[in-house]
Amino acid sequence: MANHHFGKFADVWKHLALVEVLALERPSRYAETHSGSGANAMLDDPERRFGVLRFLDVADATASLGQSRYRALLNQFGDAHSFYPGSALLAMAQLGCSASYLLCDLDPVSAGDLRAWSARLGITRCEVAQADGMMTVLSWLDDSTGPATDSQVIVHVDPFDPHSRLADGLSALDVAARLADQGYGLVYWYGYDSPDEASWAYHTLSEKTQGSLWCGDVMLVDETGAAGPGDLGRATTPGTGCGIILANVCEDTRATCQALGEALATAYAGSTLPHGTRGRVRFSVHER
Template identity: 30%
Template sequence: MPYTHFGKPADVWKHLALCEILNFEKPKTYIETNSAYADYLLDNSPERKLGIFHFIEKTTNNPVLSKSIYYRQEKPALIRQKYLGSPGLAINILSELCNTFIFFDIEKNALKNIDELAKSLHIQNKINLNNRDSLSGIDEWLPQTSSTSLIHIDPYEIDRDGISGKTYLDIFIEAAKRKAKCLLWYGFNTLNEKQRLNKYILSGLSGLSGCHLHCIELIMKNIGKDTPTCNPGISGSGLLSCNLSEKSLSAIDSYSMQMVDIYENTRYKGNRADIYMEKIID
């Protein structure tokens, strides 16, 4: 099944934050659990018009967002009718700084696409590609992680058990205990789903200390309580992080507020598409 999430509003926010984190943290090992492709061929779907196209248009004259690493990566890609996914962004930003890139994906073509980018930059010796489910595979790498590692956990269902019986939140918690830097993205389509995930996250993290936890969400104002309403890909999403520097956390907060601003009075298929920000852990 081809990936269709790229370039939509939630993807824009996630990658905007990720790029700044990579730039500030400069990890020696980068691990991504659900990598997908390094780049995609763009189309003019309503979701991408509201996502990457809207972002580039509004950012061009925005004094804050125009300085972002993400904008400087995606704007030239857009000219080539391409959207850079997280593997492409990470490799471009860290190619000279990172010793090892570890990517998981169940789609062989996605990993092949990453390999092609690595070969074009002559860094294929740094790339470790894993065509398998990351919930079981990442267990082999966690013991090797440290404060110089950054793990990007990007599934959707963070509370779904894998073969090992662990969830992606469990992986996040284990990484946090090892002092690894970690960014976990999750999504939801209703307020009831959001509340359930918030409870699950806060309960799971209750025993952690000294990990500098941070969690922020961007949510569509017209999100339904128990039924999805206007949904340009997803109605809301969160970024949960641990062990990041103050510079990274400040960038996440600042750019999240900027995203709220540039989506003021926007519309999607005749519906209001404004968003608001909510801090779950600060």
Template identity: 25%
Template sequence: MPYSHYGEIGDVWKHLPLCFFLTEEKPTVNIESNSAYPIYRLNQTDERNYGVFHLFEQVSNSDRYVNIESSPYLQILKKIPGNQETLQTYLGSPGLALEILKDRGQFIFCDIEADPLQNIMDYVRQIHLDNRVKTVQGDSKDRLWHEIENMGKETFLHIDPYRIFEKNANDRCYFDLFIRAINRGIKTMLWYGYETLKEQKEMHAKMREALGNSDIELLGIDFYIEGICDSVVEVNPGVPGCGIMIANLSGPSFEKFKQYANELEAIYQNAWYQNKPARLKSVQVNLKG
């Protein structure tokens, strides 16, 4: 089904760091596992009002958030025609990546559905980048497994599912793909979501177990609604909790990742969603094999 969560808080805590990573790391190959669409017409919903609209409002009315205000993410969105006064257009991760790497990159966009991939090709023809874009339809856990075989540190892989440990028919999950990419030296970002604290704890435990005795080191930062419970979802502005794990990135990327998290938590300290308090809290997750 078409992706409907664009501009929500899960997208904010995905695209904000992603844009800096791509700008800083300057990969020559950019790969996305779950691409969806490159561009969206923004309409206001409760979830988007809590997400990108709240972010823009808070940053515009304060000089406290210097890292986010100057971020590639916000700068790209602001310069889209029609976005100067109020947000009307939103770029998905393919659109953001194409803008950042338009002068240097090759692109591989994977999705299980045909429509977003066709939309991507229509979009890149308009901006004259179609000769540098490849689309792959199917289960990215399998399709990208072989695609990254001979790739390394020149590549950036953005893995963007929701459930990262669900196995397919070939007994592969997205965390398996994540580890495979890391072991090849690929610069890698994994985004994931969850609905309860119980899910979060189980997910982090599975990550530790999967790392085993390897020498892999991961840095992750999760954001979740302050009132999130072990088993009940009381406030859900699109996703009650989500996180990002990164590996093989540079020191400046690690540092900016943490700075963005600190400012985003401050931006949402007094946030409300549907007349309920919806403060965001963050937690840093360091994992080693």
């Protein structure tokens, strides 16, 4: 499905962490269950001005953000003022031809754009599947051979609906738990629109798997730290948040993502939210 939320603050945190994971873990195979388009024409609206466009304004004043791989790739693609690169394009730019790719999306326009970008970058081992991403990724992994493959794979699961189920009854969270239990590298994105739901996917996934997990959760709050009911459609409403869950990554990767999350919260302190009030980002970490 085409992504209508590209370049918003949730994308900033997701892509900031994802690119760093790929740079540090260096997988030989990378898969996405819900890729979207390779890139989207940039919009200059309040959500993007708080999202990627604000990130570009504040990143270079903070060493860890300014030196991040995400910042470097945005610069490579022209500072995101003309178009915004999606997760698949960022992954291909970061890993290049050192990895093979499985990129899934049901939308034919998105699938065509992914193929065009992989060709433009000279990626020779890139399969774009216009099919259900979760089933396709599971089949792709089941076809793997050799005991070393688990540690060389990163799967990015970014579901449109985390609770919808496949024909065999599996939800996106069930798929994520299976990947974690089987030792695959996992990057799982989730969102929410109520403060009571902060870190909800981490707690749910913790009940489904015995594997080691790390979660970095970001929530927008007002300048006093208060948050009411949020709105995922308008992703900058206090009480709206999202998070990244990592499984089967090294300690250095966890520590780097935590440092980036803390730096992002610091850089956004005292921000003016799109509706005109002052706000900030609350960053929290859970791990086991």
